[in-house]
Amino acid sequence: MKKFLISMLTVAISVMMLASVFGCNKKPATSSATVYDLVAEGTSYYFIITDITVDKGGAVKDIKIDEILLTDRWTRQGGENKAITDTVIATIPASGTRPASEAIFAKYISIGDKKFEITSISGDNTAYPSPVYAEIGGDVDNLITDMKENKDLKKLYYEEAAKGNFKILKKVGDNYEVEYDGGNNSYTDLYKSKSNYWTGTQYPLGWKGNIAKMESYVKANGVKYTLGDLDGIEADAETKEFYIGDVNTGATLTGFAGYMSVVKAAYDQAMKVYA
Numbered sequence: 001m002k003k004f005l006i007s008m009l010t011v012a013i014s015v016m017m018l019a020s021v022f023g024c025n026k027k028p029a030t031s032s033a034t035v036y037d038l039v040a041e042g043t044s045y046y047f048i049i050t051d052i053t054v055d056k057g058g059a060v061k062d063i064k065i066d067e068i069l070l071t072d073r074w075t076r077q078g079g080e081n082k083a084i085t086d087t088v089i090a091t092i093p094a095s096g097t098r099p100a101s102e103a104i105f106a107k108y109i110s111i112g113d114k115k116f117e118i119t120s121i122s123g124d125n126t127a128y129p130s131p132v133y134a135e136i137g138g139d140v141d142n143l144i145t146d147m148k149e150n151k152d153l154k155k156l157y158y159e160e161a162a163k164g165n166f167k168i169l170k171k172v173g174d175n176y177e178v179e180y181d182g183g184n185n186s187y188t189d190l191y192k193s194k195s196n197y198w199t200g201t202q203y204p205l206g207w208k209g210n211i212a213k214m215e216s217y218v219k220a221n222g223v224k225y226t227l228g229d230l231d232g233i234e235a236d237a238e239t240k241e242f243y244i245g246d247v248n249t250g251a252t253l254t255g256f257a258g259y260m261s262v263v264k265a266a267y268d269q270a271m272k273v274y275a
Contacts, residue, residue, distance in 0.1 A: 029257040030055050032062075033270035036158050039149050039258035045144055046255045047157060052218075052264040060267070061197050062216050065211050065259060067192040068161045069185070070144060072130040077104040078186030085179060088123045090129035108169035108176055112160040115169065115176055116143055127230045134207065161190050205252060213250035214259060216249055221247055223267035230257040230264075 018091040032053040039046050046067055053062040077084045086107040107118050116133035119141075123129045133143040139151065140146050147153040160166060166182030187195040197208040205213070225244050233256065235242050240252045244260075253259070 005009050007202060016048070027056050030061060030183050031270045031273045035262055035266035035269055037156065038144070038154055038157075039255070039261060040143065040148065041255045041258050043094060044255065045148070046258050047154075048159070048255075048259055048262040050262045052263070052266040052270050054267065054270045058271065058274075060222055063215050063218050063262065063263070065215060067207075068157065069110070069187060069195070069197070070130075071133055072105075072128070073187060073197075074182045074185040074190060075106045075131060076078070076186065077106070077111055079188060080170060080184035081106075081180040081182075081186075084168055086117045088121065088131065090124045090131075090135055092127060092129065095127060103129050106168040106180075108136075108171060109133065109182065110165070110167045110169055110178070111143075111161055111223075112156055112163075112165050114138060114140075114156065116140070119182050164190075166190060207253070210251045210253040211259075214256075214263070217244070217247070217249040217251070218263060218267075223259070223264055226263065227261060227264060230260055233257050 008161040020080075032051070032054055033050065034051045036047070036049040037113070037163070039048060047070060049066045049068070051062075051064045054060055077087065084104065088107050090103040090105065092101045092103055105118060105121075106214060109116050116137040117136050119134045120132045121129050122132050130144075134141050135143070140150075143153070147157060156160045164183055167178045168180040168182055169176040177218065183190045187197045188197040192207050193196075193211070203209075212239050214248045221244075229244060233242060233244075235252060236248075242249050242251050242256045249256075
């Protein structure tokens with residue numbers, strides 16, 4: 001596994017008190033936080049969200065990990081969005097028994113009040129092409145790579161996904177009109193927890209199973225690891241499962257370190273009230 005790269009994490013909800021504080025020296029029984037971030041594992045990116053609740057002893061009482069699809073997924077023609085008007089086509093070469101094919105992406109999209117246009121395809125003529133979106137009339141040259149270090153862009157992506165404001169546009173004269181809802185993609189939703197992403201009988205664990213493994217690990221073991229423990233972490237060569245210390249998490253997904261880094265940030269944020 002390539003060295004894990006982590007950016008500054010963005011706090012969505014700093015701390016919510018779940019019990020009343022009756023004096024300046026009193027501490028709440030539980031504390032919650034939500035943290036999201038765009039993290040990178042090699043050349044892959046993941047927009048990860050963690051909601052966590054802890055008690056004053058540091059035990060994890062509840063945790064939910066989720067992920068928002070990035071533009072290489074939800075802007076691709078498919079699902080209910082079967083006939084996008086303005087498109088850019090990428091070539092996927094044949095491999096083994098798989099024939100050559102095409103990936104068709106929406107040329108124009110909007111996220112909230114910002115509009116974007118494809119300027120190129122990263123990884124064209126590979127198995128995993130990804131559209132590069134630049135802001136129309138704005139300063140964003142590459143939505144995904146710029147978002148990595150831009151808190152405002154991450155906030156926009158997080159908040160507008162929650163509102164369902166990811167849209168596929170068509171150009172009409174000098175203007176743009178909404179043609180499709182980005183949530184009606186071939187994965188059936190913007191959030192992986194609600195989608196068909198990495199599911200099927202051929203995937204006994206899949207995305208949801210991996211997330212459940214990580215959530216169970218955190219509930220049982222707490223968040224006692226450091227970011228240093230995740231740096232360069234590799235899965236077991238035989239089982240493909242990740243260990244933290246001597247404990248087998250049971251998770252096998254490639255972006256494991258990124259997910260657990262966001263969990264760590266959410267935990268630390270929730271625990272601040274007890275400092």
